[in-house]
Amino acid sequence: MSHYDFILAGGGSAGLNLAHALLRSPLRDRSLLIVDQDAKDTNDRTWCSWFTGPHPFEPLLHASWDRIRFSGGGYDAVLPLAPYRYAMLRGIDFYNYSRETFAASPHVTWLQGHIESVGDGNVGAQVTVDGRTFTADWAFDSRWDLHDYTSTTAVAAAGLCSARVGRYHYLQQHFLGWEIVVKTPCFDSQTATLFDLRTPQRDDTGWDGMRFMYILPFSERSALVEFTLFSARLLSQADYEAALRDYIRDVLGVGEFCITAKENGVIPMTDQPFPRRASRYVMRTGTRGGRVKASSGFAFFRTVQDSHAIARSLIAHGHPFDIPVPPRRYRLFDSMLLQILYRRGDLAERVFADLFSKNPLDRLLRFLDEEGSLWENLRLMATVPPLPFMSAWLRLKLFNRI
Numbered sequence: 248m249s250h251y252d253f254i255l256a257g258g259g260s261a262g263l264n265l266a267h268a269l270l271r272s273p274l275r276d277r278s279l280l281i282v283d284q285d286a287k288d289t290n291d292r293t294w295c296s297w298f299t300g301p302h303p304f305e306p307l308l309h310a311s312w313d314r315i316r317f318s319g320g321g322y323d324a325v326l327p328l329a330p331y332r333y334a335m336l337r338g339i340d341f342y343n344y345s346r347e348t349f350a351a352s353p354h355v356t357w358l359q360g361h362i363e364s365v366g367d368g369n370v371g372a373q374v375t376v377d378g379r380t381f382t383a384d385w386a387f388d389s390r391w392d393l394h395d396y397t398s399t400t401a402v403a404a405a406g407l408c409s410a411r412v413g414r415y416h417y418l419q420q421h422f423l424g425w426e427i428v429v430k431t432p433c434f435d436s437q438t439a440t441l442f443d444l445r446t447p448q449r450d451d452t453g454w455d456g457m458r459f460m461y462i463l464p465f466s467e468r469s470a471l472v473e474f475t476l477f478s479a480r481l482l483s484q485a486d487y488e489a490a491l492r493d494y495i496r497d498v499l500g501v502g503e504f505c506i507t508a509k510e511n512g513v514i515p516m517t518d519q520p521f522p523r524r525a526s527r528y529v530m531r532t533g534t535r536g537g538r539v540k541a542s543s544g545f546a547f548f549r550t551v552q553d554s555h556a557i558a559r560s561l562i563a564h565g566h567p568f569d570i571p572v573p574p575r576r577y578r579l580f581d582s583m584l585l586q587i588l589y590r591r592g593d594l595a596e597r598v599f600a601d602l603f604s605k606n607p608l609d610r611l612l613r614f615l616d617e618e619g620s621l622w623e624n625l626r627l628m629a630t631v632p633p634l635p636f637m638s639a640w641l642r643l644k645l646f647n648r649i
């Protein structure tokens with residue numbers, strides 16, 4: 248068979264989430280081809296999200312937390328999350344579950360191969376995989392190659408100003424995490440530390456974005472400890488490792504530990520627009536479709552919601568493009584925050600400390616989810632240092648400059 252109702256070009260988070268959304272909808276009997284070049288048989292990442300109600304993949308969750316901790320800028324607090332929870336889904340569990348679910352459906356085909364092109368054909372979409380052509384009513388393209396993005400940032404970094412190409416900010420959320428087991432209990436297994444800024448915020452070259460530790464405990468003696476930066480430049484492997492070692496020894500006060508697993512990655516943080524419509528019959532999804540929140544790097548839950556919106560649009564209109572668009576002001580908020588991270592890395596700690604200490608947590612989470620009302624957003628913006636945000640706003644809106 249070479250014609251399908253839907254082809255999902257890319258079988259990572261976006262491709263698989265969309266496949267699940269279609270299978271859980273009245274479209275479950277439509278034919279579906281998922282193509283990925285990777286076997287998806289390793290735990291190449293973990294996805295954490297906050298959410299209310301049951302998680303869409305609740306039985307697969309690896310761990311969950313009822314509280315979060317923020318530490319930095321003179322503020323140190325453990326904050327109850329209710330009515331939210333924060334939970335971790337491991338990539339490998341999601342891939343295995345997806346493989347089993349799709350194998351049980353006669354309508355789904357999962358093909359491993361390199362996609363050479365995705366575009367419009369004579370009728371509908373046309374996808375070429377290792378020289379073979381497949382057609383579909385609709386194709387959803389989530390191929391994401393980080394090299395395209397990092398080469399853009401590298402070009403920018405080689406210029407006069409790093410992280411600046413034309414009108415948009417190009418920062419990166421980059422991290423190395425170690426799952427460690429320690430001898431002496433030191434973790435609170437109910438509390439995930441989203442930000443611990445008790446780590447040096449600058450290096451020899453000065454301020455460059457923001458640096459923090461992110462800790463996800465699994466028990467009193469084991470946790471994923473991740474050194475994370477929001478900045479333009481990546482570090483050397485040795486720099487990430489040194490920061491982790493120093494933090495575990497000096498801040499956690501842990502003597503001996505062993506590393507049981509590692510996670511590293513780079514997530515784009517950019518206000519560059521990602522148009523959803525690639526061509527008449529092709530829609531971009533996932534990172535390629537702009538589902539990564541520019542100012543936080545979170546994408547998983549946004550992708551889940553997007554997948555259900557696409558399914559609803561297909562059912563209602565016969566096309567996938569009628570999806571909700573958040574109010575435009577959220578793009579401006581993202582750009583202002585990126586601008587501060589880019590220009591005034593020295594202020595980042597204070598901005599985040601103000602956001603966490605001067606707002607109820609649910610107001611902040613709704614803001615990050617792009618769900619708060621305008622009034623609620625204004626109340627939140629009133630809690631951050633006004634001058635840097637005014638200056639960011641002026642540069643962006645009035646002078647059209649980064």
Ligand SMILES: Cc1cc2nc3c(=O)[nH]c(=O)nc-3n(C[C@H](O)[C@H](O)[C@H](O)COP(=O)(O)OP(=O)(O)OC[C@H]3O[C@@H](n4cnc5c(N)ncnc54)[C@H](O)[C@@H]3O)c2cc1C
Pocket residue numbers: 256257258259260261262282283284285291292293294295296360361362363389390391392510511512513514532533534535544545546547548
């Ligand atoms: C290590 C890591 C941890 C993260 N943790 C979180 C988190 O905790 N919470 C959160 O919300 N977000 C997180 N993210 C961000 C985001 O949720 C993930 O990157 C997510 O996987 C993005 O989904 P995607 O479908 O766009 O890309 P991917 O999941 O990367 O899927 C893209 C797929 O396209 C395939 N592909 C690419 N090119 C081709 C080609 N030519 N032919 C065939 N296949 C191709 C790739 O093999 C890949 O499987 C994390 C990202 C990383 C890298």
